[in-house]
Amino acid sequence: MSTRGVETDEQQRIRFQVELEFVQCFANPNYLHFLAQRGYFKDPAFVNYIKYLQYWKEPAYAKYLKYPMCLHFLDLLQYEHFRKEIVNGQCARFIDDQQILHWQHYTRKRVKLLQSQAE
Amino acid sequence: MTSHKSTREVLLTCIDDIEIIAKELLDNLIAQKQQKPVSAEHSQLVELVLQKDTDLKATLKLAEEQGVLQQKVVALETEVERHDIEIRNLQKQLKEAEQLLATAIFQAKQKLQAIAKANSRPVNSEELIKFAHRISASNAVCAPLNWQQGDLRRPYPTDIEMRLGFLGRLGEMNVNGHISFPELLHRPNHSMQQGSSVPNSQAGTYSWLSQNDLQMPGLSVSHLGVGGGMDHKTPKKENEDVDVMSTDSSSSSSSDSQ
Numbered sequence: 001m002s003t004r005g006v007e008t009d010e011q012q013r014i015r016f017q018v019e020l021e022f023v024q025c026f027a028n029p030n031y032l033h034f035l036a037q038r039g040y041f042k043d044p045a046f047v048n049y050i051k052y053l054q055y056w057k058e059p060a061y062a063k064y065l066k067y068p069m070c071l072h073f074l075d076l077l078q079y080e081h082f083r084k085e086i087v088n089g090q091c092a093r094f095i096d097d098q099q100i101l102h103w104q105h106y107t108r109k110r111v112k113l114l115q116s117q118a119e
Numbered sequence: 120m121t122s123h124k125s126t127r128e129v130l131l132t133c134i135d136d137i138e139i140i141a142k143e144l145l146d147n148l149i150a151q152k153q154q155k156p157v158s159a160e161h162s163q164l165v166e167l168v169l170q171k172d173t174d175l176k177a178t179l180k181l182a183e184e185q186g187v188l189q190q191k192v193v194a195l196e197t198e199v200e201r202h203d204i205e206i207r208n209l210q211k212q213l214k215e216a217e218q219l220l221a222t223a224i225f226q227a228k229q230k231l232q233a234i235a236k237a238n239s240r241p242v243n244s245e246e247l248i249k250f251a252h253r254i255s256a257s258n259a260v261c262a263p264l265n266w267q268q269g270d271l272r273r274p275y276p277t278d279i280e281m282r283l284g285f286l287g288r289l290g291e292m293n294v295n296g297h298i299s300f301p302e303l304l305h306r307p308n309h310s311m312q313q314g315s316s317v318p319n320s321q322a323g324t325y326s327w328l329s330q331n332d333l334q335m336p337g338l339s340v341s342h343l344g345v346g347g348g349m350d351h352k353t354p355k356k357e358n359e360d361v362d363v364m365s366t367d368s369s370s371s372s373s374s375d376s377q
Binding site: 014017018021022024025027028029030031059062063065066067068069070099100102103104105106107110111 | 240242246249250253254257259260261262263264266273274275276277278281284285286289
């Protein structure tokens with residue numbers, strides 16, 4: 001990234017911040033639904049941009065992520081089928097529910113452990 | 120060799136022959152009393168008997184020798200059997216050893232593969248711990264223990280968090296004319312510390328970011344007051360407009376815009 005002569009250091013820093021935040025916004029299925037409804041996923045430039053953002057999967061970049069679920073959605077977004085499906089509100093709701101349930105997986109496990117210990 | 124009769128048969132035939140000759144002899148003797156003696160035949164028969172007798176004796180001796188040999192053979196056979204058993208035991212042990220070694224080698228190979236795999240992509244343990252803390256401390260991958268339905272915390276950045284982040288305020292910067300970059304940093308610097316998805320200093324390049332590596336408390340809705348004075352319709356960078364977006368998509372139109 002530092003070999004780009006056109007961008008200054010400042011610009012690179014800003015771009016890093018911006019892309020970091022943007023890629024993590026993908027973890028929000030409602031945001032994806034929002035983008036889909038406004039037709040961003042039909043823009044080939046945007047599709048290319050999503051493809052480009054895959055560099056966040058490398059460990060050197062991934063270590064800055066706070067919401068690692070975004071990487072999974074980034075993968076899903078590479079498929080046109082998913083981009084078409086997420087326009088559907090039901091789909092977005094379903095993904096949201098499943099995501100939250102998955103999020104609670106460890107909590108549930110812990111609660112079960114505590115319960116079994118209490119007995 | 121196959122034309123030879125067995126010793127037993129030889130003996131038996133010999134005995135049979137002697138019996139026949141003896142009968143002849145006796146017949147002759149009986150006949151002698153009644154008629155003229157045939158002395159030439161008689162002496163022939165006697166000679167024959169004697170010869171048969173010697174034959175018999177020789178054959179008996181042969182049988183005795185053969186008996187001794189047979190005993191030797193039996194002894195050797197038991198010896199052979201013993202050795203055979205020993206060899207089979209050794210074979211079994213060798214097979215077991217081979218199996219054990221094969222398992223050991225297989226496991227060792229697997230271990231070597233795992234080591235090679237680990238060495239190919241080494242990760243600093245401290246970085247690993249930092250990353251683990253970063254994703255867990257803000258409840259990004261594991262729900263908080265007291266989470267209930269209706270709690271607004273989510274495993275992804277909510278719209279409020281998105282607006283409070285760098286991207287959201289960058290849009291504001293574009294709209295409100297040029298706010299200088301350092302001012303943008305210093306102004307709501309503490310909101311960056313409070314759970315927005317801002318990275319920490321990449322080695323050297325981002326010296327302006329404070330070292331808030333491990334200080335990322337969970338964002339709660341009450342922190343909305345920090346960004347006070349910001350419109351809710353902050354346009355984002357480039358061409359993405361962020362309208363009021365609720366976390367549940369019940370308000371957005373569900374028309375299929377395909």
